[in-house]
Amino acid sequence: MSIRHALLALLSEGPKYGLQLRQEFEERTGEVWPLNVGQVYTTLQRLERDGLVESDGTADEGPQKGFRITADGEGELAAWLRTPPDLSLPPRDELVIKILVAWRVPGVDVHEVIQVHRRYLVELMQQWTRLKEDEAQFDLGFALAVDAELFRLDSVVRWLDTADGRLKRAASEPLTPVSPAMPRLRRRVGVRR
């Protein structure tokens, strides 16, 4: 997560002191994404240099120095919120590679390998769900982050389920020849042949 944009988001609620920004930053991101708090002050200096925030101009650089967001800063924040992160290329997914490899290794039951990973993922999901169980214990931001994690893990379980079914069907049918489109896709998912 970008510290720069997190600070702009905090300042979009109104002017804040440096110390206050540091504390709120820790509170809101620390639980899910622990980050280096030391960077907060350096980032504030850079934001001011770039004209995205203004300080109250007093000479002392202490924790009582106040900051506010500028119009340019608001524009930058709004643009960042709407810029999709790069999800277009599949990442080099270690689990996908393991299953693709397991399927070819003699003496390895790919379904058993899939189940090992499925159980691990479901156990992780159980832990995240425990955190959700007592709603009163955490705030809305945390709930959203936990949901995101659960959906991410769920999608991996669903992929494993689909792979399980697909491999089972394929085992009862003869192999089809590899189509010319395959090598390119292979490179994209990061499998070396």
Next chain:
Amino acid sequence: MSFLELLHVSKIYGEGQNQVQAIQDVSLSVAAGELVAVMGPSGSGKSTLLTIAGTLEEPTSGQVLVGGAAVSKMSRADKARLRRRTFGYVFQDFNLLPGLTAVENVCLPLELDGLTARKARAIGLQALDELELTEQAERFPDELSGGERQRVAIARAVVGDRRLVLADEPSGALDSVNGEAVMRMLVTAGHRGVATVVVTHDAQLASWADRVVFIRDGRIVDQTTPPASPESLLQPGTQPGPGR
């Protein structure tokens, strides 16, 4: 002590060439207050497991024990009483009776069990109230949203002195917010000591369970170990992956 126990249960449908083994040598025990999810794809035998556990079908071989008593040794009347009084069922398609209001649907099993209409109604209203369905009590099923219908179905399954709830894909086609509400209700029932078996293909629903049992081709192939403290999730770098 386990409230529900399946011992080496198998079920075969059909005969000869058309014989289908739905479940094979399944053993499963569920303690009072425990929520167990049985997770598997369609056709894996998970619904058969549930109907046998609920005494709606008899196993071809193996034993089902409820509170330590063998179901096979019970009379028809005993089994019927068990289904009326001790078990609660939740099915994907809700199974609410369209001619009855929400509260009438909820207190129907109590009335069938011989409670006076007035007493049954009071208990039914209280169950709906606990599930924040007070306003829906006098509505008919077709006047309720899908999520409300399913919550009423769950109220009916947990009303009175139920000891075991059996749920087949209890969130059906509901969105994840309603699915979560359904699972929260089952978790709450568990805190009161109700044993619950949920069969589902959905990992997010299953993750509400104390234990997840995986079923494939009619056999239980694996189950989760008791989850570690969730606090470890909040300290990055401390989670071991499988076989790393």
